[in-house]
Amino acid sequence: MKSPQLDNFLSVLHDSNISKTARLVYLDIKAESQLSHGEFYTSDKLLAAKSGESERTIARALHELEKHNYIYRKTVRKGLDISSRTIIPLK
Numbered sequence: 001m002k003s004p005q006l007d008n009f010l011s012v013l014h015d016s017n018i019s020k021t022a023r024l025v026y027l028d029i030k031a032e033s034q035l036s037h038g039e040f041y042t043s044d045k046l047l048a049a050k051s052g053e054s055e056r057t058i059a060r061a062l063h064e065l066e067k068h069n070y071i072y073r074k075t076v077r078k079g080l081d082i083s084s085r086t087i088i089p090l091k
Helices: 004-013 020-035 045-052 057-069
Strands: 071-078 080-090
Touching: 004 020, 020 045, 020 057, 020 071, 020 080, 045 057
Parallel strands: none
Antiparallel strands: 071 080
């Protein structure tokens, strides 16, 4: 018998509506969020460095995940600069 968390995890892996890059980014976010009580604090630059992708590719993957309700991003700005960003996996 599968757990609800495993079902959600597998639904992301097999969702053909999102790119493979978005799936890998999601898996990284999900794993990191498990270590920090459900939230993950990072930048596109750090995710890009970790995955070997460009910042632009990461930004597109995050947008894709948000569009399909896999993540929620909360950004706090100071002027034009981002002071912090939280990514919360929804599934």
